[in-house]
Amino acid sequence: SQTIHQWPATLVQPVGSPLSLECTVEGTSNPNLYWYRQAAGRGLQLLFYSVGIGQISSEVPQNLSASRPQDRQFILSSKKLLLSDSGFYLCAWSSGQGNQPQHFGDGTRLSIL
């Protein structure tokens, strides 16, 4: 069966520091991969998605970037964090087939001080 792992679960970082969040998927090949941010108030904002290695699409301009160095690895990065980057970050995957659901990791709670 397929599983998705996301780490760390919690992260506290100072303003201006770099960021690297990692997500890996097991049990499937060539998945679509997604990064979301969920701010307080529940709404989900799609940040990036990827349909293959090295293929990244950005949904919103921001100070974050994403990379997909391997088929089942998706990384969210920043060179210098802002206070506004605080939030709950969720990674998800879906099958490359049509109209399939996305499956989410457990999330990373990021707090910027």
Place this chain on the structure above:
Amino acid sequence: GNSVTQMEGPVTLSEEAFLTINCTYTATGYPSLFWYVQYPGEGLQLLLKATKADDKGSNKGFEATYRKETTSFHLEKGSVQVSDSAVYFCALTTNSGGSNYKLTFGKGTLLTVNP
């Protein structure tokens, strides 16, 4: 474009009460519909899905029927438990143009069930 509208709540019920969370949608193409549940501090879990008109998705006592004529996918449960307290998201995806298969989410409905 695609959009999902769901009652924002919060919804507060007593244990064993009947639950309905309304969800309506607009979509280009023929969507698949989903309900996700998010327990406090956790990621989203797929609760149920329906891929064509009149399909009924069900799981853990929850049900939702894909109604194309009313573009709705309301979530129901006959008798809620305290453990059902969570945020519920309605979502859809369409395979229209490209292979990205992005999900469109509603804003979420916070459900609190009191003993």
